[in-house]
Amino acid sequence: MADFSSPQRQSKTGIIVMFAQTLQEWGRGLLPILIVTAVNLNNKKIIALTATLIGFFVLALIVGWCRYRNFTFWIDEENEEFVITEGILNKSKTLIQLQKIQQVNIGQSLLQRIIGVYTLEVDTAGSNKKEGKIRAISHQLAIALKERLLDNVARSVAQTESAGQNDDVPALESQKPFIHISFLSLLKYGITSNYLRTLGLMLAFFITIYENLQRLVDTSEYDSKIDSILEESIAVQTGLIAIGFLLSAFLIVNVVRVVVKYFNFRIARQKGSLLLSYGLINTKSTIIKPEKVQITTVSRNYFQKKLDILELRIKQATGGEQEQKQSFMEIPGCDRREGDSILQLLFGSIPEKGVMLIPNYRKLVFSIFLSIVVPLGIAYFAIPSDVLLDFVWIFPLWAILRGLSLAFGFHNYRLFVHDRFIIKQSGAWDVANQIIEPQKIQALSVSQLFWHKAADIGYLTIYTAGGKLSFQLGNYTVVSAYVNKWLYELETSDSNWM
Amino acid sequence: MDFTNETLDTTNLPRFEEVQFTPIHKDYWKVVLIVEAIVFAVVGIAIGALYYFQQEFRDYGIYLVAALLFAIVFTVGFSRISFSKKGFAFREHDVLYRDGVIATHTMIIPYNRIQHVALHEGAISRIFGLAKVEIFTAGGSQSDIEIPGIEKEQAENIKQLLMGKIRKEL
Numbered sequence: 001m002a003d004f005s006s007p008q009r010q011s012k013t014g015i016i017v018m019f020a021q022t023l024q025e026w027g028r029g030l031l032p033i034l035i036v037t038a039v040n041l042n043n044k045k046i047i048a049l050t051a052t053l054i055g056f057f058v059l060a061l062i063v064g065w066c067r068y069r070n071f072t073f074w075i076d077e078e079n080e081e082f083v084i085t086e087g088i089l090n091k092s093k094t095l096i097q098l099q100k101i102q103q104v105n106i107g108q109s110l111l112q113r114i115i116g117v118y119t120l121e122v123d124t125a126g127s128n129k130k131e132g133k134i135r136a137i138s139h140q141l142a143i144a145l146k147e148r149l150l151d152n153v154a155r156s157v158a159q160t161e162s163a164g165q166n167d168d169v170p171a172l173e174s175q176k177p178f179i180h181i182s183f184l185s186l187l188k189y190g191i192t193s194n195y196l197r198t199l200g201l202m203l204a205f206f207i208t209i210y211e212n213l214q215r216l217v218d219t220s221e222y223d224s225k226i227d228s229i230l231e232e233s234i235a236v237q238t239g240l241i242a243i244g245f246l247l248s249a250f251l252i253v254n255v256v257r258v259v260v261k262y263f264n265f266r267i268a269r270q271k272g273s274l275l276l277s278y279g280l281i282n283t284k285s286t287i288i289k290p291e292k293v294q295i296t297t298v299s300r301n302y303f304q305k306k307l308d309i310l311e312l313r314i315k316q317a318t319g320g321e322q323e324q325k326q327s328f329m330e331i332p333g334c335d336r337r338e339g340d341s342i343l344q345l346l347f348g349s350i351p352e353k354g355v356m357l358i359p360n361y362r363k364l365v366f367s368i369f370l371s372i373v374v375p376l377g378i379a380y381f382a383i384p385s386d387v388l389l390d391f392v393w394i395f396p397l398w399a400i401l402r403g404l405s406l407a408f409g410f411h412n413y414r415l416f417v418h419d420r421f422i423i424k425q426s427g428a429w430d431v432a433n434q435i436i437e438p439q440k441i442q443a444l445s446v447s448q449l450f451w452h453k454a455a456d457i458g459y460l461t462i463y464t465a466g467g468k469l470s471f472q473l474g475n476y477t478v479v480s481a482y483v484n485k486w487l488y489e490l491e492t493s494d495s496n497w498m
Numbered sequence: 499m500d501f502t503n504e505t506l507d508t509t510n511l512p513r514f515e516e517v518q519f520t521p522i523h524k525d526y527w528k529v530v531l532i533v534e535a536i537v538f539a540v541v542g543i544a545i546g547a548l549y550y551f552q553q554e555f556r557d558y559g560i561y562l563v564a565a566l567l568f569a570i571v572f573t574v575g576f577s578r579i580s581f582s583k584k585g586f587a588f589r590e591h592d593v594l595y596r597d598g599v600i601a602t603h604t605m606i607i608p609y610n611r612i613q614h615v616a617l618h619e620g621a622i623s624r625i626f627g628l629a630k631v632e633i634f635t636a637g638g639s640q641s642d643i644e645i646p647g648i649e650k651e652q653a654e655n656i657k658q659l660l661m662g663k664i665r666k667e668l
Contacts (some may be wrong), residue, residue: 058523220595261563265624317636376594391600441606441611442635442636442641443605443608443611443635443641443643444605444608444638445603445604445605445606445635445641446603446604447598447601447602447604448602449600449601450600450601450602450603459601463635463637463638463639463640463641464561465636465637465638467638468637468638468640470639480513480514480515481508481509483512483514483606484511484512484513485507487504487509487512487514487592487606487608488506488512490608490610490611491591491592491608491609491610494610497611497636
């Protein structure tokens, strides 16, 4: 294994990366000025401009070189710290305690791919920034450093857990990917995901087209009737073609986005962790440690069910408050078998749905009131009646669409409690199953509105280090009994939540 | 290995619903009143100034005063209920905090999930020798417990107790 105990610089080619970075940083500030001068060019100015640009490049090269020279990193074995020093005039030294390291990501941008270096990012529990970042490191060294940095994490985990549990780990230690998401799966995922967004877009298009048609009818009254009918049919045709074209364009963009982001998605096992790597232009790789996983969400919609693909979202433990959104990992478009094997690896067994809790009917009534009755009522009274007449068709449309989505949402809203898993199912179109293990619970809260006392219903919120999970208007007595049970389990065992 | 895995009788587990909650110190009510008095004094002065400098407002003066009085009565009444609803309990293995006027909200944190504990003394609370105990977990700011209106000495004791528990659990 490579030695990291003494300060070392990045790969030599790192100068290019540093140069490019400097150029990019300065370029952003200088671009407006450059554009202004480029617009009113004359011979004299061309010379001046070229000279400035050359000077600028040379300066950037020098700064890039200095940045390279002054950037060093090493592992302080004595204090168990990963150290990065950088800066030309303002020197800075970053110390990261090895035991606080949560994640080490290795990635590659296009430029880095050309010159054959990688970025290595160190993520800790302390803050939401990527704290340590090495911009140019060879693949071999990156892998070695990553192993060294995470080695410590594995060791401290092994210390707290009683040793001997991970006997089967060495056998699994192969780097060979055990899941490789095929191009076809990505295509399927690209077509079926974000379906609601596509639907919204479709609706917006129809409304604009409809309005345009109406305007057309109004203006064509002046022309002869035959002409107007002709024009109208042409307009309708072109309108429909335009809708079709834009919709397919949207779908294609969506698919391309998914493919570029997740191309060649591979999952490998490494020392009991999941190693993900993906990306067409920028290759990214991350590690997911099962013991750090807090909430796992499996979701799919009707089409995805038919095509046998599902989406996995994994939320790991985060240190701070407002970073929960960024810290989830998405695994797109794996089929049922692959999904099961990932879940198997994360939880040790496939999550089972235990006792089912259903929400009280008041949840449906209240949400209908809140999102159908109230907005439509306000619209009815706020909009003048002559304008209202033109839009009156929106009322039943909204009521039906929203009502359907609420009814489906209510039908899918369930909490399943098993000895080892708590699963919350929700969603109208995209049905999501959020899975947590009871030992990951940080805090529990129950609350009850005073007029719900007689009906014996209330709210339950389960807090984990990766976000919360709430279940509304379940049977209060049953929920309380589970709270007591979970508390008992948490308090009698020394289970590890991270 | 001495390991058993008997089926739990969940009906015999200790129930959080039956816990006797300790109400917060009665002096804390004074703290609440003083804070509200300051806020309403500022609002009252603002209305008075408006009344004095803007002639047009004189006609509505009576309504403004009525609205202010209503707001005072409403707020004080609301905080009185809120004050009497607040309560905490330290069990052998967890801490409970209950509050809420319209909804009764109970938050429970097991000791082995506490990250750290802090004491906070507000300027007015300090006059009455009261402090706020803040208990943090890794579950984000929403899952923290803040118990206001505890006597300084008792708060210190609670902090020591919790620190001891955390250390022992580790």
